[in-house]
Amino acid sequence: MAVISGVGVSSGRAVGPVVRMPDPVAEPAAGSTVPDGADVAAEGARIAAAAEQVRADLERRAAAAHGDGAAVLEATALMAADPALVTAAQKKVDDGTAPARAVWEAAAEVQAMLESLGGYMAERARDVADVRDRIVAVLDGRPAPGVPERDEPFVLVAHDLAPADTATLNPATCLALVTEGGGPTSHTAILARALGLPAVVAAPGILSVDEGTVVLVDGGVGTVEPDPAADVVEAVRAAAARVLMFDGTGRTADGHRVQLLANVGDAKGAAAAAEAGAEGVGLFRTEFCFLDRAEEPTVQEQVEQYRAVLEPFAGKKVVVRTLDAGADKPLPFLTDATEANPALGVRGYRTAVRHPEVLDHQLEAIARAATTSGTEVWVMAPMISTAAEAADFVALANGHGLATAGVMVEVPAVALTADALMANVAFASIGTNDLTQYAMAADRLLGDLAELSDGWQPAVLRLVHLTAEAGLQANRPVGVCGEAAADPALAVVLTGLGVTSLSMTARAIPEVAATLLSVTKAECQRLAELALAAPDAKAARAAVHAELPPLA
Structure with a gap:
């Protein structure tokens, strides 16, 4: 495959097999309703319980994270705790809509409102989608969406990454990030830099790379090279194994201070x-x-x-x-x-x-x-x-x-x-x-x-x-x-x-x-x-x- 070009947002080079983010939570069927004879109040209460479970899980993750990652997780947990989404969804359940579908529709309304405000508020619409998916997963009894767990190091590829996903990445196993969407100031970019992970965003075509394909990610120039030569792989891995130290004085080779x-x-x-x-x-x-x-x-x-x-x-x-x-x-x-x-x-x-x-x-x-x-x-x-x-x-x-x-x-x-x-x-x-x-x-x-x-x-x-x-x-x-x-x-x-x-x-x-x-x-x-x-x-x-x- 040809080299894929995107925007490098976190410098460094890494080589590893591609692991794709799992498919997102599917949209519940339109028109799905509360089963006949079901307790409507109890169905509405399930939404509040699911949101609380999501909030608690995000807060646990935030406690284990550091710096920017912890801040992003805490902000997402606050959104999960916001009663506006839960209340709006419960009202739809009162009108007969099934809980999962009610959450989906209520989230869509919140997202539309945030996107209409533009800027930072529009960016928060992605966080609403993340909270929505997690609540729906709990309601359906499925695992929460997130980064796949692997024993071997890998390069994570996705269309985009939710803040909660990016914030919980383990640099010991995740070698680099590549997304088809996003920009230089997206959560993915900011947290990749904080974690020291090479990262490339806005890389069209990356989702066509098969899972398991070994790729070379260059976060400096913004490229992803599938199936790199063996000598290149060896050189990149040798360089990654080196530990750089800073002696406390920034300067050029001839002593110019920076x-x-x-x-x-x-x-x-x-x-x-x-x-x-x-x-x-x-x-x-x-x-x-x-x-x-x-x-x-x-x-x-x-x-x-x-x-x-x-x-x-x-x-x-x-x-x-x-x-x-x-x-x-x-x-x-x-x-x-x-x-x-x-x-x-x-x-x-x-x-x-x-x-x-x-x-x-x-x-x-x-x-x-x-x-x-x-x-x-x-x-x-x-x-x-x-x-x-x-x-x-x-x-x-x-x-x-x-x-x-x-x-x-x-x-x-x-x-x-x-x-x-x-x-x-x-x-x-x-x-x-x-x-x-x-x-x-x-x-x-x-x-x-x-x-x-x-x-x-x-x-x-x-x-x-x-x-x-x-x-x-x-x-x-x-x-x-x-x-x-x-x-x-x-x-x-x-x-x-x-x-x-x-x-x-x-x-x-x-x-x-x-x-x-x-x-x-x-x-x-x-x-x-x-x-x-x-x-x-x-x-x-x-x-x-x-x-x-x-x-x-």
């Missing part, structure tokens, strides 16, 4: 990143303190939770991002769920216009946590659009005693005016996920646009270069904290573009460090020029990989 930092979202993630030897934190997502709450947490609550994240990095830098609410992270007390296009709406720093007290309280809490943590705390605002907004945020942060204040570069307008921006900030951090979304006019949650939603896009790299150059001229550090930093080859390009730090999932640091050590600063710059000159993301990736022997 800080290698971790992205963290809670205390558990911070502890894991510190144990992995990260030089600090380049992105502390503070949303964990606010999500799933009907009202703003108190300042003291925030202080305690922030301190738990900061303390593992005493003596090191931690860059704290203020609340990035809106779009894919709606909050009932802060954002408007009825916005027609939330990705272009009131999100991030923009929420402070209507609710300045929320940002003020958060900055107070960050400053208080910083004073007792022994950490060098930097603070930055997301979704900044103008140099004037940046200046206003920096002044507000400085007023709380936070001396090192900067901004996220996610909006192309800010990158294009980066020279003016740098006059107002102590640093800038580029969020490549949103910068790519806005530069390419491609919803980063839409799998059909996966090829556009790629940090290798030359247009995106030009915006990174503009920002980094402005930082160099103003003597301001410019980092990258988007998913692009976790790609070893792209990390080399970003270094060549002038980026001074890279922040990523902690598991990616050793490979990124080793790749940087294999090239000089001049080679980084030459490879960056190749990427900038390419006509598209695929060509840019191929050109750089061809010149980077350690990844060949």
Whole structure:
């Protein structure tokens, strides 16, 4: 078979036999009804019991998972516990619909509502389908859908993976992930990177590969090669057996320093990143303190939770991002769920216009946590659009005693005016996920646009270069904290573009460090020029990989 091309979302190479995800739970027959003489109330109660069983199972899995996986499982368990789906299904049972069919129809209504909202809420529709399938399986007395269990290592192939499935993968047996659907910011991609599994998404034709076929998955270039040559298999397996170590200092072969930092979202993630030897934190997502709450947490609550994240990095830098609410992270007390296009709406720093007290309280809490943590705390605002907004945020942060204040570069307008921006900030951090979304006019949650939603896009790299150059001229550090930093080859390009730090999932640091050590600063710059000159993301990736022997 010919090599199958998709979008590489988690670097690394792996070889193993294909194992297909089992067929999804079949849709119960339309028009199926409660059997004559059955107790309708009891049939409705079965739905509630099944939902409770699903919730409990997901929570058990969450307790055994880590980091992003645990967070996804907990969110799915919350959806299983939401009475809205159960209540809607029970009403249909009262009208005579069979329980399994009632759950299916009620879930379809919830999915349609979420999809109509777009953005993050539309992405949650997939979670509803996952919960639906699990409830129906319990009602029908069948095993819950999920990843097949195998004693021998394998490559998992699927149309797409539900968050609960991806979160429970065992890296000891699952060598790599390949999906026909999904995109660079799907749950599959995010959790594959967190687990350190090579992964390729948006790979048309992968489902035509027979189960048991040995394939070579290259998550860096985004290819799947069926029946690779024996010498290639041996080389890939030998490379996988090597253990890469990070000595705590990111640098190129000629000693050019590039800080290698971790992205963290809670205390558990911070502890894991510190144990992995990260030089600090380049992105502390503070949303964990606010999500799933009907009202703003108190300042003291925030202080305690922030301190738990900061303390593992005493003596090191931690860059704290203020609340990035809106779009894919709606909050009932802060954002408007009825916005027609939330990705272009009131999100991030923009929420402070209507609710300045929320940002003020958060900055107070960050400053208080910083004073007792022994950490060098930097603070930055997301979704900044103008140099004037940046200046206003920096002044507000400085007023709380936070001396090192900067901004996220996610909006192309800010990158294009980066020279003016740098006059107002102590640093800038580029969020490549949103910068790519806005530069390419491609919803980063839409799998059909996966090829556009790629940090290798030359247009995106030009915006990174503009920002980094402005930082160099103003003597301001410019980092990258988007998913692009976790790609070893792209990390080399970003270094060549002038980026001074890279922040990523902690598991990616050793490979990124080793790749940087294999090239000089001049080679980084030459490879960056190749990427900038390419006509598209695929060509840019191929050109750089061809010149980077350690990844060949």
